[in-house]
Amino acid sequence: MEVTKLFSYRKATVLRDVVETPDTKTFTLAVEGIYSAEPGQFNMVYMWGLGEVPISVSGLPRKLGDFTVIDHTIRVVGAVTRGIVKSVSIGSVLGVRGPYGRGWPLRESENLDIVVVAGGIGLAPLRPAIQFVLENRDKYGELxxxxxxxxxxxxxxxxxxxxxGREDRLRLLVSVDMAEGFIPDVPINYQGFVTDLIQHININPKNAAAFVCGPEVMIKTACRKLVERGFSKERIYVSLERRMRCGIGICGTCQLGHYFMCRDGPVFSIQEVEDYLAVEGL
Structure with missing residues (x-):
C-alpha cells in the first residue's frame, strides 16, 4: 500500500458523546462507507489544529445506513485528548485512520471459558471483546x-x-479501591483491588483464556495471580500501552524489546512479553 494511503484520514462525524467520568467521554462516530475493526485494535484519531492520538476502538462497529458507527472512549492525558474531550461535541468532525494492530484472539479462544480483567480505562479496549462473545455466545464457555x-x-x-449485573450469560464482579459515593444498580462486590477478585472465580484454568487491560502495575499483578491459579501463559493476553505516533511500525517510538506496540500489538500473550515487563522503565 502507498505510504500516502497509510496516513490518509477518514472523516468521522460525532453522533453522540457520553460523559463517563469527569475526564473521560465516549464518542460515537459515523464514518462513511464500510469500516471494520477487530476487538482490541486502535485508530489514530485526529483533531484538526491539535494533532492525533492512538485510541482503542471501544465498541463493535455497526452499520447505520451508508455509514459505519464506531465508539472511542477517550480520557484526558495530554493536549490532544484534552482538546477532544473538552471541545468536541455532537456534529463535530474528527479524522480517523486505521484500524491498526493486533487485537484479542477471540477466534483462537473459541470453546474456552473467557476471563476478562479490567482496571479503570482498561475496560474500553475490552468492551468490544465482551460484546463479541455475547453476540457469539454459543461459541464460548463461561464469561x-x-x-x-x-x-x-x-x-x-x-x-x-x-x-x-442482570445477565445470565456472564458473571460480573466489580471492585473499587475506595467506596466513596454510590451508583444505584451497579453491582459493587468488593472493596479492594480488581486483581483480588481473581481468587473468587470458579473457572477451570486449563480450559480458559484471560484478557487483561489496565495500568501496567495492575497487569503485572493480574498475570502473576492468573499463573498462580493455573492459567497458561500462552492463554493470558494483555493489551499494552506505549507512546505511538505512526501506527504502522515505522517511527519506533512504541518499541518494547523487538516488538512494536502499534504493529505487533497492542495485544500480546504474556509469554511473549513477560521478560520485557520485568524490566523497570522499559
Missing part, C-alpha cells in the same frame, strides 16, 4: 468479567454494568 476502579464514580459504562 467472567472482573472490573475495578478507584471509586464508583470512575467506573466506565455504568448503564452497561447495570445490565451485565
Amino acid at each position: 467472567v468479567v472482573l472490573y475495578g476502579a478507584r471509586t464508583p464514580s470512575l467506573l466506565l459504562y455504568k448503564d452497561e454494568l447495570k445490565g451485565y
Whole structure:
C-alpha cells in the first residue's frame, strides 16, 4: 500500500458523546462507507489544529445506513485528548485512520471459558471483546468479567454494568479501591483491588483464556495471580500501552524489546512479553 494511503484520514462525524467520568467521554462516530475493526485494535484519531492520538476502538462497529458507527472512549492525558474531550461535541468532525494492530484472539479462544480483567480505562479496549462473545455466545464457555476502579464514580459504562449485573450469560464482579459515593444498580462486590477478585472465580484454568487491560502495575499483578491459579501463559493476553505516533511500525517510538506496540500489538500473550515487563522503565 502507498505510504500516502497509510496516513490518509477518514472523516468521522460525532453522533453522540457520553460523559463517563469527569475526564473521560465516549464518542460515537459515523464514518462513511464500510469500516471494520477487530476487538482490541486502535485508530489514530485526529483533531484538526491539535494533532492525533492512538485510541482503542471501544465498541463493535455497526452499520447505520451508508455509514459505519464506531465508539472511542477517550480520557484526558495530554493536549490532544484534552482538546477532544473538552471541545468536541455532537456534529463535530474528527479524522480517523486505521484500524491498526493486533487485537484479542477471540477466534483462537473459541470453546474456552473467557476471563476478562479490567482496571479503570482498561475496560474500553475490552468492551468490544465482551460484546463479541455475547453476540457469539454459543461459541464460548463461561464469561467472567472482573472490573475495578478507584471509586464508583470512575467506573466506565455504568448503564452497561447495570445490565451485565442482570445477565445470565456472564458473571460480573466489580471492585473499587475506595467506596466513596454510590451508583444505584451497579453491582459493587468488593472493596479492594480488581486483581483480588481473581481468587473468587470458579473457572477451570486449563480450559480458559484471560484478557487483561489496565495500568501496567495492575497487569503485572493480574498475570502473576492468573499463573498462580493455573492459567497458561500462552492463554493470558494483555493489551499494552506505549507512546505511538505512526501506527504502522515505522517511527519506533512504541518499541518494547523487538516488538512494536502499534504493529505487533497492542495485544500480546504474556509469554511473549513477560521478560520485557520485568524490566523497570522499559
